[in-house]
Amino acid sequence: MGLLNRLIRKNQAKYETPPHLQTSAEQLVWLPGMTEVQVAGETFHQDAILAAQFGTKPDGRLLAVLVPETPTLPDSNAVAVYVQGEHVGYLPSQVATRVGPAIRTFSSSQGGRYISCPARIHLHHVGPQVVLMLNTTPLGLPAEAFETVPELAAALIGLLSRLREPVPSLTSVHVEARRKLSKWQSSETNLRSIINQLAKANDPTVGEAFLLLAQTLRYQAGRRDDTLAAYVEALYYRRTSPDIWCDLVDYASSAPHIPMLADLFAISPLAVRPALLPLLVSISDGRDRMGNLDPTKGPRLRATLLELAEDQHDRISNAYLSADAGHRAEKAGDLPAAVMAWRAAVDAGSTDAKTADRLTTWLVKQGQYAEAAQVLRQALTTPPTRVTLRQRLEKRLARCEKTPG
Incomplete structure (x- = not known):
């Protein structure tokens, strides 16, 4: 503004x-x-x-x-x-x-x-x-x-085309530049010189150097655009780094804009989304470090993310977001909507123990033991760390498998 x-x-x-x-x-x-x-x-x-x-x-x-x-x-x-x-x-x-x-x-x-x-x-x-x-x-x-459109969001959206370019081939090592980077404590000019050496040599460490630059600039007044550019360059070279993606989204959450956050999610690799989604969901609730998103806009952000996951056939994100939607519906007292969302999560491959626990509790009450057993078997392929929860699911599975029908 x-x-x-x-x-x-x-x-x-x-x-x-x-x-x-x-x-x-x-x-x-x-x-x-x-x-x-x-x-x-x-x-x-x-x-x-x-x-x-x-x-x-x-x-x-x-x-x-x-x-x-x-x-x-x-x-x-x-x-x-x-x-x-x-x-x-x-x-x-x-x-x-x-x-x-x-x-x-x-x-x-x-x-x-x-x-x-x-x-x-x-x-x-x-x-x-x-x-x-x-x-x-x-x-x-x-x-x-x-x-x-917040100025930060507009600036970041303008930079995202860089992440639609092919991932560069980084196969060389610049020993001297790496040594300087490991001991860097001096000026920004010196760091940019190291970055240039690593980039020209196609050294994969250039991504770490750009991340260091972004983290150095982000708290300096008037350096917003330079910070965003450094984060995007770090991701250009290290496209599958969950830490850089989360760092960038955390920085961008100071001026949350749903289309901007959706664009970031849409171009993020599937491999980083399990780390990225909890942060985006916390932003939707205003529970992130900045807490700047209007809570009334949270459902719109979550619905947008779910739609993108479905369009991109991203089953892992679909499962996570559907499970989250189910728990929210149950908390709001809308059990039919919760069951529908939990079933969508299971269909997408969810092994979330909490989802399995809540859904199978309802299924057993309805006498739908076969479906409950299927859900429980799927969840127990990734056993929950809580011993009491795992034992409860195992006991319920044994009951469902013994019950006729």
């Missing part, structure tokens, strides 16, 4: 908007919903955001108002955002271009009343963040119209 903020600051003089908005309930159309709408330009409205945040009771609801501005340029669709009457920013320009006309038309159809919805304010060390929770249906707009 840095570029958007700079553009907003540059163009603020083109619009005439008062710094404070006085409204009454009669002037507003209340549209609370589940679509998360990011606000841009918070950096330049920090005093107003703090006034909105601390001018409200701790348990009070923050009220946002969308105000289509009167443009001085014919093609402008700027929409200002107010919270508690304070001007806190704008809809991002890429969003306003798509939705500005619809917002203006809706307000006109409502007698000039403004759209209002709940708002959330997050105070981060890098600055405040304002998020609106809007119902887009009355506007005739899909939720996707309000989505933005």
Whole structure:
């Protein structure tokens, strides 16, 4: 959003908007919903955001108002955002271009009343963040119209074509460059020199060198694009390294974007996915180290991953994601959906003991002993490490095999 903020600051003089908005309930159309709408330009409205945040009771609801501005340029669709009457920013320009006309038309159809919805304010060390929770249906707009592509995600998506190139042949050894790499503690320039030597020699250690470069850059301010490029180059040379894939996804999770995460999963080798999937699922739950993905978007990310696994005939990922879906459905009280998902996991080859335990418990209650025995035999080809769980599955299998039918 840095570029958007700079553009907003540059163009603020083109619009005439008062710094404070006085409204009454009669002037507003209340549209609370589940679509998360990011606000841009918070950096330049920090005093107003703090006034909105601390001018409200701790348990009070923050009220946002969308105000289509009167443009001085014919093609402008700027929409200002107010919270508690304070001007806190704008809809991002890429969003306003798509939705500005619809917002203006809706307000006109409502007698000039403004759209209002709940708002959330997050105070981060890098600055405040304002998020609106809007119902887009009355506007005739899909939720996707309000989505933005984070700059990190856009930069990474632009680099991924490198990983669609053939894996290079790395069969040589550059002894001196390897020695320097093992003792490297100096400058980035020196490390890049070592990388160049390894790359020219087709030494497979070049992947490790690029990973070291990425890990060196990732905590340096203003080095986002350089960090992403180093991670992608590390993967170009070491395509099947689970550690590099997980490191890159962890870094990318600071600005989670479902299409970007889906692209990463889609081009990842099957061999690394057993390590990558738990991280992606934790991102979907907001349980990863960053925890930045809106939990309401988690089901969409998991569904996208499952669809990709099915399309690519990736049985291992299909089994993992189907089992996960089954456990979530059971926890939500939807047992029929849980059974359907567990069966899909078993059909995909799952040997997960927890899945086998829950599914066969249900199958035995239904008197479906033959299917339960089949599920248990499949699970016990990879015996669970927990002794009590393994013994429970073995005992149930013995019972199913002895029971007629």
